[in-house]
Amino acid sequence: MSNIAVFGLGAMGYGIAASVLRAGHVTHGFDVVPAQVDRFRTKVVPQERLVRWQARLMRSLSWS
Amino acid sequence: MAGTLDAVVVVVLNAAQTENVLFGPDGIVSLLKPGGVVLACATVPPDFARDMEARCAAHGVLYLDAPISGGAAKAASGQLSVMASGSDKAFVAAKPVLDAAAETVFTLGDSAGAGSAMKAVNQLLAGVHIATMAEALTFGMTQGVAPEKFVEVISKCAGSSWMLENRAPHIVDGDYTPLSSVNIWPKDLGIVLDIAKSAQFSAPITAVALQQFVAAAGMGLGGEDDAAVAKVYARNAGLKLPGKAS
Numbered sequence: 001m002s003n004i005a006v007f008g009l010g011a012m013g014y015g016i017a018a019s020v021l022r023a024g025h026v027t028h029g030f031d032v033v034p035a036q037v038d039r040f041r042t043k044v045v046p047q048e049r050l051v052r053w054q055a056r057l058m059r060s061l062s063w064s
Numbered sequence: 065m066a067g068t069l070d071a072v073v074v075v076v077l078n079a080a081q082t083e084n085v086l087f088g089p090d091g092i093v094s095l096l097k098p099g100g101v102v103l104a105c106a107t108v109p110p111d112f113a114r115d116m117e118a119r120c121a122a123h124g125v126l127y128l129d130a131p132i133s134g135g136a137a138k139a140a141s142g143q144l145s146v147m148a149s150g151s152d153k154a155f156v157a158a159k160p161v162l163d164a165a166a167e168t169v170f171t172l173g174d175s176a177g178a179g180s181a182m183k184a185v186n187q188l189l190a191g192v193h194i195a196t197m198a199e200a201l202t203f204g205m206t207q208g209v210a211p212e213k214f215v216e217v218i219s220k221c222a223g224s225s226w227m228l229e230n231r232a233p234h235i236v237d238g239d240y241t242p243l244s245s246v247n248i249w250p251k252d253l254g255i256v257l258d259i260a261k262s263a264q265f266s267a268p269i270t271a272v273a274l275q276q277f278v279a280a281a282g283m284g285l286g287g288e289d290d291a292a293v294a295k296v297y298a299r300n301a302g303l304k305l306p307g308k309a310s
Contacts, residue, residue, distance in 0.1 A: 002070040002160045007085045007092065011243055012105065012132060013075030015139025016165045020073070022142065023164035028069075 001025055009036040067095035071161050072102050075132075078251055079108040086116065093123045101126040101157035105146075107187055107252050109259055110177035117150070117176035126154040129176035131183030133190075134167075135230070136243050143167035147186070149178035184259060187252040188270050193227035194249070195273040198294035201232055205303050211236045212306075234291040238307010246293060247286040249277035 002025045006017035009031035017040060021027040029040035072092050074085050082104055086093050093102070102120055104113065104127065117127040128150040138144050142165050148155070149172040155162075162169050172178040200223070204214045215232045218224055234240060253274040260267045276293050283299070285292040298305045 003068055004071045004073065004161060005069050005092065005095070006073045006075060008075035008077075008081075008106075010075065010077075011136035012139045012144075013073070015136060015141070016073055016075055016105070016132075016144070016161075018140060019142035019165045020161055023160070025160060025164065 004028070005030065007031075009033075009040055014040065067097050067100065069096045070100050071158060072096060072100070073105060073161055073165075074102060075105045077248075078106055079112045082106050082108060082112075082116065087119060093120060093125050096123075096125050098124045099126065099153070099157065101128055101154050103128045103130040103158050103161055104176075105130050105132045107131055107183050107255060108180055109255050110180040110184070111259075113176040113180045126151065126157050127176055128154040128158045129179035130158070130162075131179050131186075132166075133183070133186055138167070139165070146170065147172055147179045147182040149173035149180075150176055181259075184252075184256050188256045188267065190227055191249045191253045191256075191277070192269055192273045193225040194231055194290050195276045195293055197225065197228040197232055198235070198276070198291065198297055200228075201235060202294055202297035202301060202303055202305075205298075206301060231289075231291040234289050235294050236306055238305065240285075240288040240292045242287055242289045244290050245287055246277055246280045246290050249290060249293075250274060250281060253277065 004020050004025045005028040006013055006020065007030045009017060009029050014036065017027055017029040029037060031037050074082050076082055076085060085091065086102060096102070102125060104116060113129040117129065120127040128148055130146050130148045132144045132146055134144040144166045145168045146162060146166045147170050151174060155171070170182070172182055201211055201214050205211065215236055219229045253270055256270050257267060257274065276296055279296045280293045283295060285295060294305060
């Protein structure tokens with residue numbers, strides 16, 4: 001099991017993140033659109049660890 | 065700060081966003097383990113991919129030039145095509161992601177750049193094919209060929225293309241929900257033309273297709289599905305496309 005982050009949850013990134021998660025990896029999904037992140041978190045992986053990572057990474061990143 | 069991520073998949077719009085994710089303030093590279101890998105999936109110039117590979121190496125991180133193709137449905141089912149290039153170590157480190165997300169992984173070279181070069185070739189064809197489909201569909205309308213008949217017949221004839229079969233139904237349905245948006249194409253065909261110019265290669269058909277997508281964006285259609293390039297032709301010819309939008 002690997003620890004994997006996917007940046008960009010658009011049409012392609014969302015599918016990749018879901019596929020990686022389905023393969024059993026710890027998967028963190030990020031997007032500039034908060035609704036896409038919520039969609040990934042709630043529909044694909046309601047997982048406390050991911051929520052923690054999400055908060056930490058979003059704090060540490062800034063987007064243009 | 066020591067990172068804990070084994071792999072980061074960057075599936076953003078362009079080179080600037082890719083660079084920002086990796087190396088912007090508190091870029092993600094610092095959250096990767098030593099020997100972790102970046103899979104960069106955006107369509108970018110090959111020189112940009114080579115630069116990112118070198119900068120990742122300076123941080124002790126591997127880089128796989130990994131543009132993708134296949135569309136949203138294949139992304140969701142883990143059946144993408146990946147046009148990949150990078151070191152053997154990068155391929156090994158990326159294997160868990162590639163196994164999960166890709167049906168076909170093309171190994172195109174032992175350093176970054178080759179994958180992005182192949183993606184540029186694919187985007188040339190994909191963009192031109194979408195614009196050409198729109199031209200043919202609307203041309204047909206001037207000759208009394210209904211869009212639904214166009215799809216029914218041409219998709220089974222020699223003039224078809226993957227893009228025609230995939231995108232023309234959007235026009236028939238009047239559904240421009242952006243699975244892949246108009247705005248992708250000024251960017252991707254712009255990359256094609258930039259690197260073609262650098263190689264002193266003239267790509268006139270690509271240039272015309274690019275202008276049609278720019279015109280669509282200028283009509284306020286940048287956020288619509290790329291099949292909306294048909295609206296440029298429809299406007300110019302006074303045609304009414306199916307659906308509520310004309």
